[in-house]
Amino acid sequence: MIYKREDAAKEAAMNVAKKMIAAAVTAPKGCGIDNIEAIILDGEEKDILAKHTRDIGLETETDFFVRDARTIKLSHCVVLIGAKNAPIDLENCGLCGLENCGNTRRAGANCAFNIVDLGIAIGSAVSVAADNRIDNRVLFSAGKGALRMKCLSPQVKVCFAIPLSTYSKSIYYDRESEDSLVNTL
Numbered sequence: 634m635i636y637k638r639e640d641a642a643k644e645a646a647m648n649v650a651k652k653m654i655a656a657a658v659t660a661p662k663g664c665g666i667d668n669i670e671a672i673i674l675d676g677e678e679k680d681i682l683a684k685h686t687r688d689i690g691l692e693t694e695t696d697f698f699v700r701d702a703r704t705i706k707l708s709h710c711v712v713l714i715g716a717k718n719a720p721i722d723l724e725n726c727g728l729c730g731l732e733n734c735g736n737t738r739r740a741g742a743n744c745a746f747n748i749v750d751l752g753i754a755i756g757s758a759v760s761v762a763a764d765n766r767i768d769n770r771v772l773f774s775a776g777k778g779a780l781r782m783k784c785l786s787p788q789v790k791v792c793f794a795i796p797l798s799t800y801s802k803s804i805y806y807d808r809e810s811e812d813s814l815v816n817t818l
Contacts, residue, residue: 647709
């Protein structure tokens, strides 16, 4: 059997995405409480994410959302990692800026432990992509698109997207090459 370069590269990106999910969910968690969710989108669902991200950019006149939506569309797949808004009930913690977890819940604020855990999970995931030489970038914009898309549980209030690609030039950092890449697809 012959495997074409493009097909093998796309398959490699998906295999790495699966390893990224494993790295994210096994990353250390504050007090051992797991409030992290992680999924992979490709195909039609990935394109829906791109549309939601673009729509937010157009509605808010935020150009980088529109730019990031284009790169999502060009990506092979996208890893989404989010944190549930679930204070962990430490007595007198106050790390979130409020007196206690009851006040955090009432204010709808995010538990600082959940957000720190999210950062650690993202760091673990992108290290897997880097170790496997798969181009990626952490995107706040597409995370907001994912929240609008509602592809994670309703308890997830903070999400980041990590698109993956295997083109000869990174579409995430060399943004000028993006237009020429689009013409070659």
